[in-house]
Amino acid sequence: MYLRGSIWNSGLFAAVLFLGSLPLSGWEIKSFDGHDYVPLGETATFYGLGEEASPASGSKKLHGGNREITAVRNSREIIIDGVKHWLAFPVIEEGGRLFVSRLDLGKTIDPAFRPTLIGGFPAVTTVVLDPGHGGKDNGARSPYEQEKNFALDVARRVRDRLQKSGVRVLMTRNNDSFIELQERAAFANRLKNVIFVSIHFNAMDTNQSANGFEVFCVTPRGAPSTAYEQTRLRDMVEENGNEHDLHSFALANTVYHAMLGKTDMTDRGVKRARFAVLRLAGVPAVLIEGGFLTNSGDARNIASKQWRDNYASAIATGILEYKKLAEQKIAPREISSYRHPESAPSSVAAAAAKPAAIPGVALRELPE
Ligand SMILES: [Zn+2]
Structure with missing residues (x-):
């Protein structure tokens, strides 16, 4: 089953991540300059975010609730929730679509977007x-x-x-x-x-x-x-x-x-x-x-x-x-909550933070 558009998506996907060994499925993988890339559009779907393109600047904004990712073609800079991050490899445009590297999705975009799903944290004594x-x-x-x-x-x-x-x-x-x-x-x-x-x-x-x-x-x-x-x-x-x-x-x-x-x-x-x-x-x-x-x-x-x-x-x-x-x-x-403490906590973060307890739901997992 594949759900789209709901803020629960990331929670469901989380279940799959924790279930562990399901086969990597569904992601379109392309090679640019010897590195694996995935379409930014699929990343948007994965996180239940809408897309907004501005073709002139070559940038694309993914957003939902108060979560936001802005990527720009040929650039290693990406803005995630109002803060600049540096990617390992530039965002690539092909056929009017933007692609991000698989390494950057796994090492930067996903842990920035869903930190509560990172496993194995040592305690901080x-x-x-x-x-x-x-x-x-x-x-x-x-x-x-x-x-x-x-x-x-x-x-x-x-x-x-x-x-x-x-x-x-x-x-x-x-x-x-x-x-x-x-x-x-x-x-x-x-x-x-x-x-x-x-x-x-x-x-x-x-x-x-x-x-x-x-x-x-x-x-x-x-x-x-x-x-x-x-x-x-x-x-x-x-x-x-x-x-x-x-x-x-x-x-x-x-x-x-x-x-x-x-x-x-x-x-x-x-x-x-x-x-x-x-x-x-x-x-x-x-x-x-x-x-x-x-x-x-x-x-x-x-x-x-x-x-x-x-x-x-x-x-x-x-x-x-x-x-x-x-x-x-x-x-x-995040930065917005420090600057505007009255604003509501992020709905996507809240959803992702919920323990995922929906076993057996077959969804796509992150291509790591
Ligand atoms: Zn110094």
């Missing part, structure tokens, strides 16, 4: 905060202060908020000391039920207009990192961090929604990189870039204690939302 740089490594600098000192200040503020909520927090450094990147990841790897949050600020000396937030989680195996156009041989290596691809992505997405929802910074997106700490941490891990020290507007914000306190509060809120997702399968708040 301990949060490891990792203030970037330190000691002889100053990181970037603004006219006001060095990155290492801003990062430590923000980490301490995040720590204080999390501790007030009863969460155990450890810091890779709590003074101006130099710590090797490997040691930072190893610190988290020695612990159980832990997440790792590395706190940095950005810089771009060649372009001082660059500004805004971005957050990184580890690049999935087989995909190029956001900074690269082409897949390279080393992208095929399974890194330690890849064990928690989806958990790290959920952490990045959840924290990022809170960061953007509670501040007024430019959205540069949820990105992928194989930074040492992300590659080596065998636990859910993210690296947050809280604005550009080389941009006058961002630098002025970051130099303000009040701004840093608000920013730290956003990070802590995002971490607590992730903890609820991981431990209680509660759909995390």
Whole structure:
């Protein structure tokens, strides 16, 4: 049986995902540039979303309730529920239809859209905060202060908020000391039920207009990192961090929604990189870039204690939302709910969050 158009679709599909071993069926799979792609239109049907095309810009918007996905032909940027995400491979247009890569559907679009269906979350007993740089490594600098000192200040503020909520927090450094990147990841790897949050600020000396937030989680195996156009041989290596691809992505997405929802910074997106700490941490891990020290507007914000306190509060809120997702399968708040707290919770998220208890219903499963 195949239902369409109902908000219950995703819940029913969820049942199939959990039933596990049904054959992959129904999805039209096409190969572009050696990668498997699926039609965006099928993704819309899969999520019970309507479609709206604007042929001039080559973009297509999928929407239903207050959920929304906007994809653009030839672009690796996709907007999911108001936040920018970076795909591994560009959206392709053929015969007037848009296609997204199967890897991106499984590693980015679906976990962003239905985080409560991600399985195997470790509990969050301990949060490891990792203030970037330190000691002889100053990181970037603004006219006001060095990155290492801003990062430590923000980490301490995040720590204080999390501790007030009863969460155990450890810091890779709590003074101006130099710590090797490997040691930072190893610190988290020695612990159980832990997440790792590395706190940095950005810089771009060649372009001082660059500004805004971005957050990184580890690049999935087989995909190029956001900074690269082409897949390279080393992208095929399974890194330690890849064990928690989806958990790290959920952490990045959840924290990022809170960061953007509670501040007024430019959205540069949820990105992928194989930074040492992300590659080596065998636990859910993210690296947050809280604005550009080389941009006058961002630098002025970051130099303000009040701004840093608000920013730290956003990070802590995002971490607590992730903890609820991981431990209680509660759909995390999104940017719109931070900015408009009175608006109703997402109906699709609510449906997806319901335990799927409809055994034996034969539906299509996600092509992973
Ligand atoms: Zn840094």
